Amino acid sequence: MPLDNAPESKRKFNVVGTRPLRPDGIDKVTGRARFGADASAPGQLVGRILRSPHAHAIIKKIDTSKAEKLAGVKAVITRDDFPDHTGGSGGLYDTLCNVMAREKAFYEGHAVAAVAATSASIARAALKLIKVDYEVLPHVTDVDEAMKPNAPLLHKDMFTDGVDPKPKKPSNVARRFEFGHGDVEEGFKKADIIVERSFKTEAAHQGYIEPHAALASMGPDGSAELWCCTQGHYMVRDVCSQLLGIDIARLRVTQSEIGGGFGGKTTVFIEPVALALARKANRPVKVVMTREEVFKASGPTASTSIDIKIGVTKDGMITAADGTFRYQGGPFQGCSPAEFGGMSAFAQFHLDNVRAVAYDVVANRPKTISYRAPGAPMANFAVESVIEELAHKLGMAPIDFRIKNAAREGTKSSYGPTYGPIGLGATLEAAKNHPHFKAPLGPNQGRGMAAGFWFNFGGQSCVTLNIPIDGSITVSVGSPDIGGSRASMCMMVAEELGIGYDQVRAIIADTSSLGYNDVTDGSRTTFATGMACILAARDAMKKLCARAAATWGIPEDAVTWEKGYAKPAGANAGNFAPLSLKEIAAASPGTGGPIAGHHEYSADGAGVSFATHICDVEIDPETGRSQIVRYTVIQDAGKAVHPSYVEGQFQGGAVQGIGWALNEEYIYGKDGRLQNAGFLDYRIPVCSDLPMIDTQILEIPNPGHPYGVRGVGETSIVPPLAAIANAVADATGVRFTQIPLSPPRVLKGIEEAKKAGGKKAA
Amino acid sequence: MSGITVNTKINGDPVEFICEADETLLDVLRNRLGLTGAKEGCSTGDCGACSVTVDGRLTCSCLVLGAEAEGHNIGTIEGMAHGESLHPLQSKFLEHAALQCGICTPGILVAAKSLLEKNPDPTETEIRFGLAGNLCRCTGYDKIVRAVQDAAKEMRSGKSAKSKATAKKRA
Numbered sequence: 043m044p045l046d047n048a049p050e051s052k053r054k055f056n057v058v059g060t061r062p063l064r065p066d067g068i069d070k071v072t073g074r075a076r077f078g079a080d081a082s083a084p085g086q087l088v089g090r091i092l093r094s095p096h097a098h099a100i101i102k103k104i105d106t107s108k109a110e111k112l113a114g115v116k117a118v119i120t121r122d123d124f125p126d127h128t129g130g131s132g133g134l135y136d137t138l139c140n141v142m143a144r145e146k147a148f149y150e151g152h153a154v155a156a157v158a159a160t161s162a163s164i165a166r167a168a169l170k171l172i173k174v175d176y177e178v179l180p181h182v183t184d185v186d187e188a189m190k191p192n193a194p195l196l197h198k199d200m201f202t203d204g205v206d207p208k209p210k211k212p213s214n215v216a217r218r219f220e221f222g223h224g225d226v227e228e229g230f231k232k233a234d235i236i237v238e239r240s241f242k243t244e245a246a247h248q249g250y251i252e253p254h255a256a257l258a259s260m261g262p263d264g265s266a267e268l269w270c271c272t273q274g275h276y277m278v279r280d281v282c283s284q285l286l287g288i289d290i291a292r293l294r295v296t297q298s299e300i301g302g303g304f305g306g307k308t309t310v311f312i313e314p315v316a317l318a319l320a321r322k323a324n325r326p327v328k329v330v331m332t333r334e335e336v337f338k339a340s341g342p343t344a345s346t347s348i349d350i351k352i353g354v355t356k357d358g359m360i361t362a363a364d365g366t367f368r369y370q371g372g373p374f375q376g377c378s379p380a381e382f383g384g385m386s387a388f389a390q391f392h393l394d395n396v397r398a399v400a401y402d403v404v405a406n407r408p409k410t411i412s413y414r415a416p417g418a419p420m421a422n423f424a425v426e427s428v429i430e431e432l433a434h435k436l437g438m439a440p441i442d443f444r445i446k447n448a449a450r451e452g453t454k455s456s457y458g459p460t461y462g463p464i465g466l467g468a469t470l471e472a473a474k475n476h477p478h479f480k481a482p483l484g485p486n487q488g489r490g491m492a493a494g495f496w497f498n499f500g501g502q503s504c505v506t507l508n509i510p511i512d513g514s515i516t517v518s519v520g521s522p523d524i525g526g527s528r529a530s531m532c533m534m535v536a537e538e539l540g541i542g543y544d545q546v547r548a549i550i551a552d553t554s555s556l557g558y559n560d561v562t563d564g565s566r567t568t569f570a571t572g573m574a575c576i577l578a579a580r581d582a583m584k585k586l587c588a589r590a591a592a593t594w595g596i597p598e599d600a601v602t603w604e605k606g607y608a609k610p611a612g613a614n615a616g617n618f619a620p621l622s623l624k625e626i627a628a629a630s631p632g633t634g635g636p637i638a639g640h641h642e643y644s645a646d647g648a649g650v651s652f653a654t655h656i657c658d659v660e661i662d663p664e665t666g667r668s669q670i671v672r673y674t675v676i677q678d679a680g681k682a683v684h685p686s687y688v689e690g691q692f693q694g695g696a697v698q699g700i701g702w703a704l705n706e707e708y709i710y711g712k713d714g715r716l717q718n719a720g721f722l723d724y725r726i727p728v729c730s731d732l733p734m735i736d737t738q739i740l741e742i743p744n745p746g747h748p749y750g751v752r753g754v755g756e757t758s759i760v761p762p763l764a765a766i767a768n769a770v771a772d773a774t775g776v777r778f779t780q781i782p783l784s785p786p787r788v789l790k791g792i793e794e795a796k797k798a799g800g801k802k803a804a
Numbered sequence: 805m806s807g808i809t810v811n812t813k814i815n816g817d818p819v820e821f822i823c824e825a826d827e828t829l830l831d832v833l834r835n836r837l838g839l840t841g842a843k844e845g846c847s848t849g850d851c852g853a854c855s856v857t858v859d860g861r862l863t864c865s866c867l868v869l870g871a872e873a874e875g876h877n878i879g880t881i882e883g884m885a886h887g888e889s890l891h892p893l894q895s896k897f898l899e900h901a902a903l904q905c906g907i908c909t910p911g912i913l914v915a916a917k918s919l920l921e922k923n924p925d926p927t928e929t930e931i932r933f934g935l936a937g938n939l940c941r942c943t944g945y946d947k948i949v950r951a952v953q954d955a956a957k958e959m960r961s962g963k964s965a966k967s968k969a970t971a972k973k974r975a
């Protein structure tokens with residue numbers, strides 16, 4: 043990695059670590075900020091999509107003739123308008139099948155046709171005139187059902203990958219993964235206590251408040267423009283142009299402000315459809331999903347079924363950990379986060395013998411896509427529930443049991459790599475010392491905790507930094523800002539150049555203005571794009587020094603940069619008064635023209651992230667309703683660039699986890715249709731459900747970043763499921779192995795336990 | 805299609821528009837009047853992103869027909885700042901980092917302003933219930949509640965008497 047300094051943990055920061063106002067703030071509090079659905083183009087049409095009412099059906103025929111004749115309809119498209127440019131297999135082909143169904147509709151809500159019309163009401167009327175002939179097939183939505191030998195098959199040609207020998211019979215199991223080391227059978231032989239349990243989690247939706255929106259225009263020559271809300275406009279560009287068979291450089295994608303993504307906007311759904319409609323109509327087309335479409339036809343997360351077995355010695359050392367993880371990812375292979383689930387499940391422990399077997403399973407549900415730390419929360423729920431139970435069986439405080447078995451620097455992780463400096467132990471110790479941990483509990487209250495892990499990613503970034511003649515700075519980045527990253531980018535540039543935060547502004551460049559940038563995901567942006575900003579600033583700094591050197595008539599290496607000034611490097615370099623950034627910029631037209639810094643790379647060295655959460659719940663014994671009464675998040679941020687937004691990530695992730703643990707779930711009827719496709723019935727946490735969410739930021743520097751930064755966005759959703767389940771177990775004496783812990787489920791568990799006359803698992 | 809002519813006041817200014825019978829007030833604001841500050845998160849009254857005031861009363865504009873606005877005073881996020889100076893709620897939301905993506909922010913600000921007009925000194929619980937109709941998926945609400953508390957405090961103090969009066973006048 044092109045880094046010339048290790049993290050200077052004692053380094054004094056001037057800008058990093060402060061809490062300035064974000065550059066896009068005023069637009070966002072005045073309603074001026076333009077989100078996906080807020081743009082329009084002259085002559086634009088309204089695009090709408092017809093969706094399958096069936097969970098699984100062969101599409102025999104689509105008759106669009108009546109719709110085409112309706113006055114005001116300018117284009118109708120179906121699978122026939124998406125010839126296959128992908129080679130007929132692989133992830134890109136699956137994306138093609140998902141954006142517009144081909145032979146089969148694989149889930150309720152699967153797109154089968156689309157229209158563009160002069161008004162929304164005409165578009166709606168046109169959809170009703172399209173006649174689709176379906177042959178309805180048996181369907182399956184549950185992960186365990188889908189794995190049974192006699193389950194309805196989604197794909198005749200799906201033979202489980204990763205098993206030797208390759209199966210001769212097709213199934214709904216796309217792939218098997220295995221991770222771990224040591225010998226778990228031998229490990230269990232050494233155990234004094236073994237706990238073995240099975241768990242289930244339901245699918246949750248990212249629940250971003252902004253539905254997907256796209257405004258497309260495309261001429262007959264194949265030149266196209268697209269405005270959309272996405273976590274990765276370069277990804278959108280590349281995927282759409284490949285699906286439509288046009289040159290990548292012909293499609294310019296501009297990223298709107300994005301109203302939440304959490305992983306859910308890391309793929310395409312309506313964007314290729316909007317482009318295809320615009321191409322056919324030869325007019326701009328705007329497509330905006332309804333909330334119902336968001337639930338049924340975007341990408342929620344996987345539902346899972348998990349078995350965990352962990353053995354310990356009497357003195358509390360884990361001897362073996364074994365898990366089987368089944369993740370349902372919708373109709374296409376490779377979409378469920380089974381692999382991440384298996385890899386992350388035991389990552390917080392120092393283990394001699396560990397095995398995680400994960401299965402990627404297809405079913406008749408929407409094609410899943412990432413949701414914040416994809417795959418990890420479910421696995422963590424199962425593992426940390428068993429850990430808590432083991433601690434009770436051992437008669438050991440759960441926190442001490444966790445500390446005793448915690449992964450540390452030098453631990454060979456359950457998924458392979460050996461850890462460098464990590465913050466798990468520090469978060470556990472901080473939890474133990476936190477006032478929350480010692481606070482008394484009221485009646486019907488219980489306390490739980492869990493520790494969680496996320497990998498964090500680096501990836502491709504490209505940044506350009508321009509210095510106009512007044513010495514102010516524009517940083518152009520290609521990573522969509524999904525929660526304040528423009529502020530962090532400006533802060534890092536200001537820090538590096540030794541200038542004020544107010545002198546720097548960041549924009550998100552469109553795909554034609556800057557090189558490729560990976561999707562904003564994997565908690566990569568502040569780490570990887572931030573580091574690219576630092577390196578672009580250093581590039582600019584070199585050029586600024588060169589201008590000063592030329593002005594003074596001394597060699598370039600005789601000039602250094604210090605606190606916003608070019609200075610002679612030492613007494614031998616000559617006696618010149620320092621030149622400020624402003625002065626060098628003002629002189630630039632005469633000293634060689636514009637000054638810009640640039641950096642492009644693929645970042646490595648994203649440090650892993652750990653968090654420990656503590657949660658108090660109060661259970662209403664009459665209704666089974668859980669109320670979170672206190673919640674604390676303790677997480678290692680490496681270095682918090684803008685602490686307010688770091689806290690915000692901790693709080694937001696924790697609350698999403700609270701929703702998943704207590705209320706949120708995809709509910710399917712026997713007909714394979716989603717029964718709760720709206721915010722009334724798919725209930726995300728509201729303000730009155732929650733207490734304040736306390737946060738504690740720890741800073742164990744990441745050696746892979748010049749300031750020590752680690753990604754912080756995802757880990758916070760990992761521990762809540764288990765922390766809450768553990769708190770509910772503490773309050774009720776009942777261990778629940780299925781989430782969400784909705785009031786009826788909890789009430790039933792309490793009543794069954796009463797009948798059984800004691801503790802049990804529900 | 806026969807259009808309906810509607811006369812209304814928006815943020816104090818007289819506005820005349822023509823809409824179809826099935827268009828919501830939110831559709832009209834966004835698609836006909838270019839006031840895209842109110843957002844459509846659900847169109848079923850469940851998310852509050854479309855919050856406006858109708859004659860001072862907090863309302864989901866997705867649940868009101870455009871035609872029903874006839875003769876009423878509509879307040880939107882676009883009318884919240886007074887000239888160059890932000891409403892104290894707007895400033896406090898920035899100061900407290902009470903927004904991440906910002907899609908819920910216009911609706912929450914409109915709702916919070918409406919809450920503080922009725923109850924200038926709300927408890928945390930009152931704020932939480934007052935904003936329970938506005939979903940935010942990013943923040944976990946912690947910083948939103950703090951920003952509202954802080955804005956309320958500032959508005960109650962002497963120096964903000966003016967900005968509050970301004971806010972009232974404009975509503």
Ligand code: FES
Pocket residue numbers: 843844845846847848849850851852853854855864865866867
């Ligand atoms: S859009 Fe009106 S409440 Fe959601």
Ligand code: FES
Pocket residue numbers: 251301302902903904905906907908909939940941942943
């Ligand atoms: S800040 Fe994103 S929904 Fe509230």
